[in-house]
Amino acid sequence: MPAHQNASAADRPQPRGHSRRQVLQGAVTAGAGVMLGSGLLDRVASAAYATVAEYDVVVVGSGAAGMTAALTAAKRGLRTVVIEKAPTFGGSAARSGAGIWIPCNEVILAAGVPDTPTKAAAYLASVVGSTVPAGRQAAFLANGPAMISFVMRTSPLRFRWMEGYSDYYPDLPGGMPKGRSIEPDQLDGTVLGAELAHLNPSYIPTPAGTVVFSADYKWVTLAAVNAKGLAVSLEGVSRYTTAVLHGEKPLTMGQALAGGLRAGLLSANVPVWLNTPFVDLRFDGSGRVTGVVVVRNGTQTLVNATRGVIIGSGGFEHNLSMRTEFQRQPVGTDWTVGAKENTGDGIQAGRRAGAALDLMDDAWWGPAIPLPDEPYFCLAERTLPGGIMVNGDGVRFVNEAAPYSDVVHVMYDGNTTAPDIPAWLVVDQNYRNRYLFRDVAPTLPLPDAWYQSGAVYKDWTIEGLAAKIGVPPAALRGTVRRFNGFALTGKDLDFHRGDSAYDHYYTDPAVMPNSCLAPLLLPPFYAFKIVPGDLGTKGGMRTDARARVLRGDGSVIPGLYAAGNASGAVMGHSYAGAGSTIGPAMTFGYVAANDIADSPGA
Structure with missing residues (x-):
């Protein structure tokens, strides 16, 4: 496309030997079908x-x-x-x-x-x-x-x-x-x-009264069950208090x-x-x-x-x-x-x-939960032990701990032959008792608005949860049973979750033998809708x-x-x-x- 096609008549590149006025006159004449007087042309040019x-x-x-x-x-x-x-x-x-x-x-x-x-x-x-x-x-x-x-x-x-x-x-x-x-x-x-x-x-927004760095996020998520997580959280409060006492407004x-x-x-x-x-x-x-x-x-x-x-x-x-x-x-x-x-x-x-x-x-893709206020870009939540991602058939289709952009690429690639969009992050109550989820502290109930919007479902059985999210109950039960076996041995034979050092960044070091894997055993069970979100194109x-x-x-x-x-x-x-x-x-x-x-x- 020629470079001049984006410009208004007065701004288009002018042929050599022609004045801006001559180009403007030609453009206006072409548009109107008549030759305009020089006075009007002057007003058009000055008004541009x-x-x-x-x-x-x-x-x-x-x-x-x-x-x-x-x-x-x-x-x-x-x-x-x-x-x-x-x-x-x-x-x-x-x-x-x-x-x-x-x-x-x-x-x-x-x-x-x-x-x-x-x-x-x-x-x-x-x-x-x-x-x-x-x-x-x-x-x-x-x-x-x-x-x-x-x-x-x-x-x-x-x-x-x-x-x-x-x-x-x-x-x-x-x-x-x-x-x-x-x-x-x-x-x-x-x-x-x-x-x-x-x-x-x-x-x-960072919770009031604390100063948190991006590198702290993984530890703050574990604060309820990890000594370092608790120490990092307390350090954030100390940093904030010190800054305020010095008359500062701390930003991270x-x-x-x-x-x-x-x-x-x-x-x-x-x-x-x-x-x-x-x-x-x-x-x-x-x-x-x-x-x-x-x-x-x-x-x-x-x-x-x-x-x-x-x-x-x-x-x-x-x-x-x-x-x-x-x-x-x-x-x-x-x-x-x-x-x-x-x-x-x-x-x-x-x-x-x-x-x-x-x-x-x-795009800079990443799995996201379509919460009613705004989408939530999942980092730690899909990686922490005790959760799996399944598609509309009730089966796993990806390493949940893989780089977030890769996860969405897999969702789109697979969606041509299987219902991978939306997917579901399925966790149990043990998971909810241990880890921060977005800004909801462990053990605390999730907001009612999340359930009302269809972003989250909850049930006391795997089969009941499957019915609520529209996936085959037997398939979801089988998927959970197979994953629980992997968690006990520490080896994900299907998608190799935990094989890469990256997989372990947002995990729980107290979980053995693989900090990425824990069984889903304790009811109730939760399913979070997962869509292809992004940080930008x-x-x-x-x-x-x-x-x-x-x-x-x-x-x-x-x-x-x-x-x-x-x-x-x-x-x-x-x-x-x-x-x-x-x-x-x-x-x-x-x-x-x-x-x-x-x-x-x-």
Whole structure:
């Protein structure tokens, strides 16, 4: 598609030797069928944009990709602005646990993690395969560590190694059973001043009176039955109390990441325009992107970008028409936990400009329970011993402890021949007595609204539960009996749950001989509906190793860059480890801004 087809008549690239006025006159004449007088043309041209602003770099989106890009551009001496359509900043990153997968970064090396560039390259290549060009993989690995160091130099952010959070495929070449992922350290929210009020809230707020890190979650889940879990929970209360006594507002996880990046932008004097929807790109006569059109304070506004535009506006998880066009059924916008403003605006603009698109059929999938308030993305719950996932035939079909994206891929692949969507997570009362479930403490009853919505069912017998969820009772009884045998021997002969180090991260070390497996024996029994949820989509504009947006023929759309979920993921159809969304998003935002700074004539 020609690059000019996305623009209004006044913005389309003008043929050489023709003035903007002549092009506008021709466009208006073609549309109306008559030649208009020059006075009306002047009014149309001047009315196109009530306001014009100019920066060197315009960044669309204030998530991890956008704010890292903006911070980099500003520190390279470029006048930079961030535009954000939401009334808050931070996007999906602010809602997340904020794991960041960056091999060989200074944080993990200082912690003694034996990572090397050779190991990292071998592992990423094994995970991604040929889906993503080797040059992009290499650019991510080469720039990621520098990006982390840069962020720590230019913002109040500090990071912690998520010790023990295994790479998702630790048995592949270069995989690390103790993991490479990092997360933000505790941040004092007062550094944001009045901007703290504009931080996008977290997906599931941390309980009042405690400070919890993402790496703590596995232990907090076990607090009722595990001494370390109890100690970690009490430590969270102590951290909170200490911070408050010092007049601080403690932030962790996605709140710390987004808050820290925004604090960096404040110190670099980078404006972030909230409530400013992105409308489209603007081009010059050569087809170069020269700015964006936005709606600011209710007025269509042209923002010129003399050096480049970086799209970091997120995915299209909340755009039903795009999901229907590109993704497998059943799919919808009700099962995602991505920021609600992620409707693919940047991807659509790139598509109109002629950008090739990659990985549009895929997402950062994960099993989710469609609770009545919002979907719940299952991490520990499907892995903890004493639970199994079954399909509509009442049989297991997947290793419940496998990486969450893989579980949903299996659900979709199998759903063509078996009723794998929805699936059901079946647990017993022993499971409920031992483990936190979402934010419901062990032994406490689940909310009535969960039952009323059909997300959860309960019965005193396996056969009765099967009848309630519509699966064959004999099949479910047989499945539970067979699984209970595996739990006693510690070996899952059907799906090898527990064979991988990753499988054991969210499990109960007190359960033997396999911490992933415990029998379902104690009534009542529960079934939680499982649907293909996601953290966001992972398809978007095709980019090169410099984060430049490419056309289908491989040529570059000059002046246009993309990072994060607005671009095709460097992880391809897979997921290397915790933080494989945010790590590359920040890295390619950093790459894009540096490329602009290094290429003044590009």
